[in-house]
Amino acid sequence: MIKSVPRPRKRNTVSRCRAVPWKHGAAIQCSTKRPTTEAETPVTTFTGHDTLKTRRPLTATGRTVDYFSLKAAEEAGLGDLSRLPFSMKVLLENLLRFEDGRTVTVDDVKAVAKWLVDRRSDREIAYRPARVLMQDFTGVPAVCDLAAMxxxxxxxxxxxxxxxxxxxxxLVIDHSVMVDFFGTTNAFEKNVDLEFQRNLERYAFLRWGQKAFDNFRVVPPGTGICHQVNLEYLSQVVWTDADPNGTTVAYPDTLVGTDSHTTMVNGLAVLGWGVGGIEAEAAMLGQPISMLIPEVIGFKLTGKMREGTTATDLVLTVTQMLRKKGVVGKFVEFFGPGLDGMTLADRATIGNMAPEYGATCGIFPIDAETIRYLTFSGRDPERIALVEAYAKAQGMWRDADSPDPVFTDVLELDMGTVEPSLAGPKRPQDRVPLSGAAQSFTTDLTGTFKAADPSREILVAGSDYDLAHGAVVIAAITSCTNTSNPAVLVAAGLLAKKAVEKGLSSKPWVKTSLAPGSQVVTDYLNKAGLTPYLDKLGFNTVGYGCTTCIGNSGPLPDSIAAAVEEGDLVVAAVLSGNRNFEGRVNPHTRANYLASPPLCVAYALAGNMRIDLTKDPIGTDSDGQPVYLKDIWPTSQEVNAAIEASLTPEMFRSRYGDVFHGPEQWRGIATAEGQTYAWADNSTYVKLPPLFTGMPRTPAAVTDVKGARLLAILGDSITTDHISPAGSIKKTSPAGEYLLSWQVRPQDFNSYGARRGNHEVMMRGTFANIRIKNELLPGVEGGETRHMPDGTRMPIYTAAMEYKAAGVPLIVVAGKEYGTGSSRDWAAKGTMLLGIRAVIAESFERIHRSNLVGMGVLPLQFKDGMTRQDLKLDGSETFDVTGVEAGIRPRMDVTLTITRADGSTQVVPLLCRIDTLDEVEYYRHGGVLPFVLRNLAA
Known part of the structure; x- marks a missing residue:
């Protein structure tokens, strides 16, 4: 029997609601009905209007379900859709299912078919994902917002x-564990205990949310990284729900997630991408995601990977190629004969890094490998049969004989040309061949990092060794990108085994850690007999969650940190992650490199980036003989044999059989009751956000920006890590001073991510990244600015509050790719709460632009190749942005008038990056959440 995906409920009487799709407001229609069982209440997710009459029956395993047929749409006049990209077929089905003549029209449906001719479109559509995925860093502020609403x-x-x-x-709690303890057998237990001590308030709040809200599940801490849990358990590939008449309807599994790397599940043919918490909250509440029909870039994979290369090397190559191509805001879809021999885990690795190559998604179609993975990971056999039957009925099934889809443009890669690689020292798209990594670092040492004395060495206190430039002080097997992939994790274990057998050990200055993406990883490493060797090299399990990749690397040992500071040393981190932006991994590591898990182990053995692992010895064996990386690198045959012998479907079924139960510490948390939350005035973790304070029933009139001051001038590739509070909190920062005023000890500060439920901390940490460079203060790193008109140097937060007290609006000016990186809603929330009315940039990354609009901040873009340097700003100017209050239209021109200190003026045309009619409404209401709230209140 094919069942609807079970959702936990808390009441005997369950409200079954469906959101009537809207563009500019709609009612919520609800009925009350006792479900058959409380654990299994379906959620209606379509209107069933069906003007084109495309609803058809589909039989799988003896059970008939309904679906909205693309072949029926062809017969209804859309023409041959067989070569429509897989991702576009998913969007088309979504439009057919929600077509109601108002928010989704027949013309919207026809526009997708017309895409086959034009291969691009400027048509706006209303898209409704089946579900929402959250992690706790983004989930806590989202639940705060819902409670405030x-x-x-x-x-x-x-x-x-x-x-x-x-x-x-x-919501999967995976971002809170930190690597305080490492390299010991009890590191995991001690880190977990500390995690619960630090985060008790947050976890109690999430447990309240789990009780207070319907359709809201929480996966407890210690289970794994949200994207790996999503890949291994939550995703269904084909989703099912009951319609209002009780008929089961099948449709593609789709989602949005409050983490950029939601795209990992694209490897499983599930269309999903990252959005800010703001946009996700609106989607939860029934608001469609407004989007333009995307361009779809085809990426043709041919050939096979060479011996000695990994999926990490492949994805770093793909990332470099696609960044160079320019795919921001576009879909990327992989196809070609190379897929025939590619594992699902390798596909997920490539899908995971879509944010790094800039695409909205990086998706693979459904094929035999999809079915093999669903079977192997312990999914319900009847669900698996439905997936195959549905995909074949819809023309969504790929095999070797399938014709290539039509794409907007195509890139091609022969996988046989991929070579071992790293990426760094600051950006994931900056791939460096392993053979050139040592020379690249040496060049960057005096170039990028401007080291005055490249040969400097500092004796580490209490030790018998020196620390030098290039020392690898962190080697971390971490992050969703690679910890979902058994091939690279087993390779790391086999390399560790061979290294130990030759008498090698990690260098004493390296902080080593292993943070598996799920408990299944531990099971197969144990069964393969590889855990003892990883432990011997210091790669003990430190936790199940997202650690070093998001800045939860924990502090370096005091003696190592002191030596780095004393010598102003440029030291490195090597991690199997997806992000290596400035100031993200650890405040002491200025050079950060992404690498495969086995290379993380190799660099722990070598201990310095200036060692060429392709030529130089990695160490000496027990007989004093040099050992080279090639001597201990496992073969693909060895890796495959170990996986075959150690990984079983039962591991998945066992680990996910009671996934919501959680550890004893989770079950013992006392929780509040009630439909509204009892906010504690003395809480430093969870506070009532001021987003709706004094909000009237109708929005105020939109006004132009007059007399604004410049808070910061920022360069190219400013990431959401630069903007949004992330990583550790310095006690001398405004956020640190705030916590000290509440008698919080520095050792209990936790991270900015853990305190995202407290706007007072987050406002103070906005633009406070230790590596951010404000061009109003040349040569200075850190979140400072000049307050005008007197020019006093002060923290950005302090200046913003002084401007706000004086009633002065603010703007920020920036370069290209503003808002690169994670889908951090606080990058937009903090911007708004500081009083910034507009951000003017040369170009924007997709998620952050959307988030700015979602918070009522104007994203404005320079035109005709103009840059910030052309304006020669020094902060003494005032700024007017006009044309807004006369009436906003998508992508309209507005006027920036700059008044300089000498009274002269300059008029600059700007493009308003409010891109859709829905976004016009969001901005008019002061943001998407006030818009939704007013509609629900009405």
Missing amino acids: REAMAELGGDPKKINPLVPVD
Whole structure:
């Protein structure tokens, strides 16, 4: 029997609601009905209007379900759709299912078919994903916002229960564990204990949310990284729900997630991408995601990987190619004969890094490998049969005889040309061949990092060794990108085994760690007999979660940190992650390199980036003989044999059989009751956000920006890590001073990510990254600015508050690719709360631009090749942005008038990057959440 995906419920009477799709507001229609079982209440996710009459029956394993047929759409006049890209077929099905003549029209459906001719479109569509995925860093502020919306709803005279997810939401707690303890057998237990001590308030708040909201599940800490849990358990590939008449309807599994790397599940043929928490909250509440029909770039894979190369090397090559091509805001779809021999884990690795190559998604179609993975990971056999039957009925099935889809443009890669690689020292797209890594670092040492004395060495206190430039002080097997892939993890274990057998050991200055993406990893490493060797080299398991890649690397040992600071040394981290932006991994590592898990082990053995691992010895064996990397690198045959012997479907079934139960510490947390949250005034983790304070029932008129001051001038590739608070909190920072004022000890500061539920901390940490460079203060690193008109140097937060007290609006000016990186909603929330009305940049990354609009901040773009340097700004100017209050239209021109200190003026045309009609409404309401709240209150 094919069942609807079970959702936990808390009441005997369950409200079954569906959001009637809208563009500019709609009612929420609900009925009350006792479900057959409380654990299995379906969530209606379509309208069933079906003007084109495409609804058809489909039989699988003896059970008939309905689906919205693309072949029926062809017969209804759309023409041959067989060569439509897989991802576009998913979008087309979504439009057919939600077609209601208002928010989704027949013309929207026809526009997707017309895409086959033009291969691009400027048509805006309303897209509705089946579900939402969250991690706890983004989930806590999202639950804060929902709780605040309930209070605001009550103040507006509405029913707080209307603020409730209308689509399934899964929140996986995976971002809070930090690597405080490492290299010991009890590191995991000690890190977990510390995690619960630090995060008790947050976890109690999430447990309240789990009780208070319907359609909201929480996967407890210690289970794994959200994207790996999503890949291994949550995703269904084909989703099912019951319609209002009780008929089961099948449709593609789709989602949005509050983490950029939601795209990892694209490897499983599930269309999903990262959005900010703001946009995800709107999607939860029934608001469609407004988007332009995307361009789809085809990436043809041919050939086979060479011996000695890994999926990590492949994805770093793909990332470099696609960044060079320019795919921001576009879909990327992989095809070609290379898929025939590619494992699902390798596909997931490539899908994972879509944010790094800039694409909205990096998706693979459904084929025999999809079915093999679903079977191997312990999915329900009837669900698997439905996936295959559905894909074949819809023309979504790929095999060797399938014709190539039509794409906007195509790139091609022979995988046989891929070579071992790293990426760094600052960006994931900056691939460096392993053979050139040592020379690249040496060049960067005096170039990028401007080291005055490249040969300097510092004796580490209490030791018998020196620390030098290039020392690898962190080697971390971490991150969703690679910890989902048994091939690279087993390769790391086999390399460790061979190294130990030859008498090698990690260098004493290297902080080593292993943070598996799920507990299944531990099971197969144990069964393969590789855990003892990883432990011997210091790669003991430190936790199940996202650690070093997001800045949760924990502090370096005091003696190592002191030597780095004393010598102003440029030291490195090597991690199997996807992000290596400035200031992200650890405040002491200025050079950060992405690498495969076996290379992380290799660099722990070598201990310095200036060693050429392709030529130089990695160490000496027990007989004093040199050992080279090639001597201990495992063969693909050895890796495959170990996987075959150690990884079983039962491991998945066992680990996910009771996934919501959680450890004893989780089950013992006391939780609040009630539909609204009892905010604690003295909490330093969770505070009522001020987003809806005093919000009227109708929005105020939109106004131009007059008399603004410049808070910062920022360069190219400013990431959301630069903007949004991330990593550790310095006690001398505004956020640190705030926590000290609440008697929080520095050792209990935790990270910015863990305190995302406290806007007071997050406002103070916005633009406070230790590596950010504000061009108003040349030569200075860190979140400072000049306050005008007197020019006093001060923290950005302090200046913003002084401007706000004086009623002065603010702007930020920046270069290309503004907002690169993670889908951090606080990058936009903090911007708004600092009083910044507009951000003017040469170009924007997709998610951050959307988030700015979602918070009521104007994203404005220079035109005709103009740059910030052309304006020769020094901060003494004032700025007017006009044309907004006369009426906003998507992508309209507005005027920037710059008044300089001498009274002269300059007029600059700008493109308003409010791209869709829905975004016009969001901005008019002061953001997407006020827009949704007013509609629900009405």
